[in-house]
Amino acid sequence: MADTNPEQVQSHDDHTTLAQLRDLMRQFVTQRAWDKFHQPKNLAASVSIEAAELLELFQWLTPEETARRCKEDPTFRQAVQEEMADVLMYLFSMANVMDIDIARAVADKMRRNVAKYPADKYYGWYERPQSPPSV
């Protein structure tokens, strides 16, 4: 597989494929011989750690501060963007290591969510659906 140049990856979501982003992550890991570190357990932990870093940016902000900073604060927006990228990059690496088709996984999960939360029943409202009692 030919290397993907990070500079050549289109910057817009409409033009970049998951495969291109997965290749970027695969190359990054391979070029550094970090495959030995990118094991599923380590990657799952890394996703959680990066998600916590994303959450930390919002810690103690009021809803009004959150809305303002998300809309008007370029430094804050950049920090959020970087943590979101960290989460996604570890997910891409986990998909590479476990050979999981991300698009298929999302489509399958969305299909189950649509069935679980019919729009006519959950429109503007949420409650965890009752699960049958376990035996």
Ligand SMILES: [Mg+2]
């Ligand atoms: Mg981070």
